[in-house]
Amino acid sequence: xVDGFSSVSPPPPPVLIAPSTEYCVPNPGEHPAFSLPAPxxxxxxxxRGALHEFSFLQNNTIxxxxxxxIFVMATGTFTHTQDSEWQLxxxxxxxxxxxxxxxxxxxxxxxxxxxxxxxxxxxxxxPQSQPLGSKPEDVLKLVKNSGIxxxxxxxxxxxxxxxxxxxxxxxxGIEEENIISxxxxxxxxxxxxxxxxxxxxxxxxxxxxxxxxxxxxxxxxLTERSSSDEGIWIDQLCINQTDENEKMQAIGSMDVIYxxxxxxxxxxxxxxxxxxxxxxxxxxxxxxxxxxxWLPEADIHLIHQLTKLMWRIFxxxxxxxxxxxxxxxxxxxxxxxxRVGGENRPCRKVVKITAAFLNDLCHVEARLDSIKPTDVxxxxxxxxxxxxxxxxxxxxxxxxxxxxxxxxSSEDDxxxxxxxxxxxxxxxxxxxxIADKLAILLNVLRCGLYLGTRPETEHExxxxxxxxxxxxxxxxxLTIHGERLINRAVWMRRPRSRDIYExxxxxxxxxxxxxxxQFITEELLLDMVFLGSSRTLQRASNRSRLKAENIVEVxxxxxxxxxxxxxxxxGAEDDLSDFRSRRxxxxxxxxxxxxxxxxxxxxxxxxxxxxxxxxxxxxxxxxEHVDCKEWRLHxxxxxxxxxxxxxxxALVGLWLVNTSAKxxxxxxxxxxxxxxxxxLILCPPNIEFQIAIPALLLRPEYNFLQRIxxxxxEDPGAGxxxxxxxxGKATSFGTADFELLAGSExxxxxxxxxx
Numbered sequence: 001x002v003d004g005f006s007s008v009s010p011p012p013p014p015v016l017i018a019p020s021t022e023y024c025v026p027n028p029g030e031h032p033a034f035s036l037p038a039p040x041x042x043x044x045x046x047x048r049g050a051l052h053e054f055s056f057l058q059n060n061t062i063x064x065x066x067x068x069x070i071f072v073m074a075t076g077t078f079t080h081t082q083d084s085e086w087q088l089x090x091x092x093x094x095x096x097x098x099x100x101x102x103x104x105x106x107x108x109x110x111x112x113x114x115x116x117x118x119x120x121x122x123x124x125x126x127p128q129s130q131p132l133g134s135k136p137e138d139v140l141k142l143v144k145n146s147g148i149x150x151x152x153x154x155x156x157x158x159x160x161x162x163x164x165x166x167x168x169x170x171x172x173g174i175e176e177e178n179i180i181s182x183x184x185x186x187x188x189x190x191x192x193x194x195x196x197x198x199x200x201x202x203x204x205x206x207x208x209x210x211x212x213x214x215x216x217x218x219x220x221x222l223t224e225r226s227s228s229d230e231g232i233w234i235d236q237l238c239i240n241q242t243d244e245n246e247k248m249q250a251i252g253s254m255d256v257i258y259x260x261x262x263x264x265x266x267x268x269x270x271x272x273x274x275x276x277x278x279x280x281x282x283x284x285x286x287x288x289x290x291x292x293x294w295l296p297e298a299d300i301h302l303i304h305q306l307t308k309l310m311w312r313i314f315x316x317x318x319x320x321x322x323x324x325x326x327x328x329x330x331x332x333x334x335x336x337x338x339r340v341g342g343e344n345r346p347c348r349k350v351v352k353i354t355a356a357f358l359n360d361l362c363h364v365e366a367r368l369d370s371i372k373p374t375d376v377x378x379x380x381x382x383x384x385x386x387x388x389x390x391x392x393x394x395x396x397x398x399x400x401x402x403x404x405x406x407x408x409s410s411e412d413d414x415x416x417x418x419x420x421x422x423x424x425x426x427x428x429x430x431x432x433x434i435a436d437k438l439a440i441l442l443n444v445l446r447c448g449l450y451l452g453t454r455p456e457t458e459h460e461x462x463x464x465x466x467x468x469x470x471x472x473x474x475x476x477x478l479t480i481h482g483e484r485l486i487n488r489a490v491w492m493r494r495p496r497s498r499d500i501y502e503x504x505x506x507x508x509x510x511x512x513x514x515x516x517x518q519f520i521t522e523e524l525l526l527d528m529v530f531l532g533s534s535r536t537l538q539r540a541s542n543r544s545r546l547k548a549e550n551i552v553e554v555x556x557x558x559x560x561x562x563x564x565x566x567x568x569x570x571g572a573e574d575d576l577s578d579f580r581s582r583r584x585x586x587x588x589x590x591x592x593x594x595x596x597x598x599x600x601x602x603x604x605x606x607x608x609x610x611x612x613x614x615x616x617x618x619x620x621x622x623x624e625h626v627d628c629k630e631w632r633l634h635x636x637x638x639x640x641x642x643x644x645x646x647x648x649x650a651l652v653g654l655w656l657v658n659t660s661a662k663x664x665x666x667x668x669x670x671x672x673x674x675x676x677x678x679x680l681i682l683c684p685p686n687i688e689f690q691i692a693i694p695a696l697l698l699r700p701e702y703n704f705l706q707r708i709x710x711x712x713x714e715d716p717g718a719g720x721x722x723x724x725x726x727x728g729k730a731t732s733f734g735t736a737d738f739e740l741l742a743g744s745e746x747x748x749x750x751x752x753x754x755x
Contacts, residue, residue: 093357094281094288096340097223097350099216106169106222108210110237118164120183122260136448142471142516151464152442153452158252165238166231167210169222184226187233187261188213189327189334190269191317192432212236213267217337220350221265224335233257251436252450255330255443264331266324268316272341273309273351280305281351303364304376310361310388311380313338319387322429326440328355328394359395362388390425419445419469420476420495427458428497434458438465447472462495463488473513476500478694479705481729490755491524491726499706499729513696523723524753527695529738529746531679531708534688537667540591548590550628552583555645558638586652589666590644592680593651596668596734598624600675604734605647607703612647619643651733664730671736671746679734681708684727688712692724695747698739708732714754722748725755 113121136154143149166185190213211218211234221232239250258264273281280302313336318324328334336358340349365377426441435454438461442449449468455461463485469477482494518525540548593601598620606613619640623631631637664682669691671677683689689710697707706729714723741747 093354093360094285095352096278096281096285097220097352098348099219099350100348108167108169110165110167110210111231112163112165121164121185122159122256139447139468139471140449143467144470144516144519145467148464148467151451151453151455152449152468153252155252155256155448155450158249158450159256162246162249162253163240164257166233167237168229168231170228184262185231185233185260186221186224186263186265187258187327187331188221188235188265188267189258189318189324189331190267191321191324192236210237214269214339214347216339216347216350217267217269220337220352221267224263224265224352226262230262233261248452249450251439252443252452254326254439255446258327258331261331262333264327264334266318266327266334266336268313268318268336268338270318271312271316271338272347273312273338274342276305277309277312278340278349278351280309306361307365307377310358310365311377311384313358313361314384314387314391315380319384319391320430322426322431322437322440325390325426325429326443328391329444355395358391362392417445418476418500419465419472419474420480421497421500423462423465424495424497424499427461427495434461437461441465457486459485459488459494463492466492470516470519473516475511475513475697475702475705478513478517478697479702479707479729481706481726484755489519489521489524491519491753511699511701515696517694517696522754526751526753527747527749528692528709528724528751529695529698529741529744530748531671531691531693531738531741531746532669533690534683537669537683537691538595539667540588540595544595545587545591547594547623547628548587550631551590551623551641551644552587554631554637554641557632558641559645585666586648589651589680589682590648592666592668593648596678596680597675600678600735601647604680607735608650612643612650615639615643616647619647664728668734669732669736671738671741675735677736679708679732679736681730681732683730684710687727689727690724692751693738695742698742700737700739704731706731711753722750723752723754726753 140149140152188211192212211221211232213221225232235250235254240246283302284306334355336353336355338351338353339347340351341347422444423441426444427437429437431437431440433454434457435451437458438455439451442451447468455464466477466489476495476499480493480495480499482496482499484490485492485494598617601620602613602617605616622637622640623644626634631641665685666680666682668678668680671679681691683691689712692709692711693707694709697705708730709726710728710730711724711726713719713721714725715721
């Protein structure tokens with residue numbers, strides 16, 4: 001498993017548009033039928049940020065292809081037709097252009113724009129910060145530590161105070177005062193060379209440009225100008241690199257610059273498109289021009305070459321760099337430039353592809369595996385799939401504003417992502433300067449602040465950011481459980497992406513805490529609701545576990561390797577013990593769900609997804625009333641076991657998370673009478689603990705976060721002193737409404753979290 005995609009399990013079957021205008025999975029004998037809403041209805045869900053209704057697809061057989069189909073439908077270069085055909089939409093998404101060195105005849109000059117021109121370029125319709133319910137200056141006032149607050153400044157001041165320059169290229173003889181800037185500009189995104197790598201040199205062009213990229217790519221960039229008056233923003237040239245104050249303010253303005261650009265040109269200098277890949281693109285462009293219907297099954301070689309090109313693109317260093325990831329996330333319109341060449345071949349052509357086209361290449365790769373599974377690209381998946389995942393996630397985040405079905409409004413801007421999840425994502429990139437990652441983080445969050453200092457370690461950055469996130473009342477500050485910060489607050493933890501479940505398409509709305517918790521370096525002060533302990537936790541019976549084992553065995557027999565449920569099917573020989581452990585873990589979870597009862601399980605699922613619950617209920621009823629010896633004999637059994645597998649796959653990989661142990665021990669809590677008060681959780685194994693939840697996180701909206709805490713006394717011999725150490729955190733699955741416990745005897749006020 002590499003970042004959510006299996007490197008060995010075959011991908012899902014293709015998703016088609018059937019005559020009924022519903023999406024469905026073909027071959028019902030192999031893959032039970034699965035219906036989805038028509039395109040307009042899907043995009044209506046995107047419009048209101050409600051595609052979490054499909055969140056159960058996060059880790060299942062259909063998910064990858066379905067999401068790719070939604071991308072293509074909304075943002076891509078293909079239109080699906082009936083019978084597995086693709087109608088090509090627009091040839092402008094991919095071009096191959098010759099370069100001849102004509103840029104050498106142009107003069108190049110960096111020009112400082114007037115405040116009026118700068119104001120026009122940074123249009124008022126490009127917000128400088130996201131609405132958080134509080135103004136940035138008010139958030140700073142709420143930062144508990146005044147010394148920490150001094151690390152930040154208001155972004156509005158950086159925008160007004162920082163000079164803005166553009167590179168202009170023009171015919172010789174024009175005086176600088178006669179240079180007129182268009183009301184638009186192009187921004188360049190590229191990798192700085194730091195001595196550890198170097199670009200692939202042009203063998204046929206003379207270096208004459210001021211730009212820090214190869215001559216051929218710079219010439220290709222110039223042809224993208226809307227007119228000869230359009231300027232180009234390049235950080236190395238347009239920021240005074242000797243003025244540290246200007247550099248710091250410019251870094252704080254970078255998101256506004258890239259968001260204001262008409263086009264962001266991405267230069268991938270360390271890869272080359274080879275002859276076979278160029279030929280495949282030429283064939284595809286011919287199909288574009290003829291408005292052909294493309295049947296991928298009839299052209300395996302073509303999609304094989306396109307898949308190879310996709311992995312080559314994601315092997316580029318650009319996809320690993322923090323600043324490049326920042327430029328991708330904050331910009332609106334990107335064009336990737338890649339030279340065509342090879343060993344002993346001069347670079348005389350440049351491939352230009354849009355982000356939408358690259359996204360479609362991801363879809364093509366899934367299509368290849370569904371038609372003709374192959375291990376040819378297995379190594380590439382292992383090495384580069386996390387880079388593709390970051391890119392795909394970006395496409396999901398911008399989907400509403402790119403969609404032809406969705407009005408380009410500010411609705412998507414009203415959604416603010418989880419602070420700590422974004423921290424984990426940004427700090428997973430590479431950067432030669434650690435402080436740059438924190439500056440990038442502020443830009444991506446669009447919180448209206450910029451970084452005015454240069455912290456030297458990741459833990460110091462995390463400590464500073466914790467204070468800002470708490471002042472913004474972000475709930476994820478209380479639900480992460482990574483490593484402790486060195487020489488910092490003992491209760492603070494480093495964020496990890498897996499600590500925070502964020503629905504794949506929706507983008508989680510910013511759920512603000514009702515109040516900022518009190519804290520000092522040594523402890524965090526919280527009201528806590530104590531739900532039970534390791535002794536009151538209930539476990540599945542042997543009878544339920546045996547039934548769960550039988551269900552899993554039937555799933556294996558029916559679906560073999562057609563599922564992406566890696567916890568169940570992905571057993572590499574060198575990791576067989578861990579594979580068996582993961583399978584047993586899934587069986588234990590299913591046994592607990594069965595023990596809690598079919599009605600409880602279906603109703604708990606209904607809180608996540610109504611349609612999936614409707615499919616699960618008859619499946620649970622079937623296994624309850626039909627003898628296990630007859631499960632394989634009935635024609636409808638495949639449908640039922642497919643529904644069970646989809647449910648369990650989502651439960652294991654998505655809804656029931658505990659990051660405090662490799663495989664938490666499943667059990668359920670009974671916080672009141674009847675099934676309505678049952679909650680399934682994963683607990684630390686082989687240790688005694690108390691189970692609690694901060695009162696600030698009782699609201700049902702927080703159920704996707706790790707709000708269940710496992711705590712032990714700071715001093716076991718001191719009795720109930722109200723001082724606790726957190727040993728783990730987990731999500732829960734069930735129908736229990738913890739908010740009803742706020743005024744119960746389970747509430748203990750002013751508990752001190754000391755680690």
